[in-house]
Amino acid sequence: DIQMTxxxxxxxxxxxxxxxxxxxxxxxxxxxxxxxQQKSGKAPNLLIYAASILQSGVPSRFSGSGSGTDFTLIxxxxxxxxxxxxxxxxxxxxxxxxxxxxxxxxxx
Amino acid sequence: xxxxxxxGPGLVKPSETLSLTCSVSGGSISDYYWIWIRQPPGQxxxxxxYSYFTGSTNYNPSLKSRVSISVDxxxxxxxxxxxxxxxxxxxxxxxxxxLVNAFGGPDAFDLWGQxxxxxxxx
Numbered sequence: 230d231i232q233m234t235x236x237x238x239x240x241x242x243x244x245x246x247x248x249x250x251x252x253x254x255x256x257x258x259x260x261x262x263x264x265x266q267q268k269s270g271k272a273p274n275l276l277i278y279a280a281s282i283l284q285s286g287v288p289s290r291f292s293g294s295g296s297g298t299d300f301t302l303i304x305x306x307x308x309x310x311x312x313x314x315x316x317x318x319x320x321x322x323x324x325x326x327x328x329x330x331x332x333x334x335x336x337x
Numbered sequence: 338x339x340x341x342x343x344x345g346p347g348l349v350k351p352s353e354t355l356s357l358t359c360s361v362s363g364g365s366i367s368d369y370y371w372i373w374i375r376q377p378p379g380q381x382x383x384x385x386x387y388s389y390f391t392g393s394t395n396y397n398p399s400l401k402s403r404v405s406i407s408v409d410x411x412x413x414x415x416x417x418x419x420x421x422x423x424x425x426x427x428x429x430x431x432x433x434x435x436l437v438n439a440f441g442g443p444d445a446f447d448l449w450g451q452x453x454x455x456x457x458x459x
Contacts, residue, residue, distance in 0.1 A: 230398075261438065263445040265382075272431055272452050273382065278445035316382055320435075320444045324395045326372075326384040 231255050231322050235315075235329035241337040248304040250332045252317035255298075261321035262300045264293055267331075268313045276315075277302065304334075312336055339364035341432050341450035349426075349457050355419040359432030359450055362413070366390050370435035370443035371408060371415040375428040376452075383428075387435065387443055388415060422457045429454050 232255040242248050252262065260280035265273040275284045277293035280300055290305045304311055317329040345357035359371070373385040386396035388406040396404050400419070408415040419426060432450040435443035 261444075265446070267382075272449040273446075274449070275445055275447050278436075278447075284445075284447065318382075318446070320438055320442070324384075324386075325397045325399075326387075326443065328382040328384065331381045
């Protein structure tokens with residue numbers, strides 16, 4: 230099974246900050262990595278798929294990069310609506326599909 | 338646009354069977370994977386399993402002995418059953434749609450239902 234880890238588990242940031250979240254897979258998954266945003270009490274929302282492709286309707290301040298085992302989600306100039314929890318998910322090897330444990334972004 | 342809506346009882350007794358349905362409106366159930374995910378209170382996301390629209394399924398090994406997912410193309414819905422539930426099955430249950438990846442398996446989950454809270458308690 231492929232294990233996913235994320236760092237940090239939480240971070241505090243201010244509006245306008247640049248935020249970087251890292252996701253690591255326990256084995257090579259190519260670019261089969263997706264990122265989701267989950268706001269409190271809501272369903273997750275797909276932000277980026279195939280490691281770097283922005284889902285339709287997602288603001289361009291979100292970007293993703295990486296391949297193999299190491300991946301990064303960057304939020305340029307954090308907006309108030311970006312305070313949320315972010316999850317990575319691998320879609321390379323199924324089953325099982327696996328998610329990272331999440332990174333919570335809250336207000337500094 | 339396509340929307341997903343979960344439905345089912347919010348309270349299930351221990352040892353009984355949890356049954357949920359996800360209705361797909363505004364689009365066809367064909368040509369996609371249909372997924373169930375859950376999130377225990379205060380925790381992260383756990384993939385439960387999926388079914389292709391043809392009925393081909395795969396389940397999380399940790400739940401495989403208790404879970405079944407089925408697709409009803411005539412009614413444009415898919416369903417989840419979890420047998421012999423315990424308090425550990427208390428969670429928000431989400432249905433979702435997955436695109437098909439280059440290997441023919443499920444890819445990113447591009448559409449989600451709003452989620453339904455299920456509590457296991459006597």
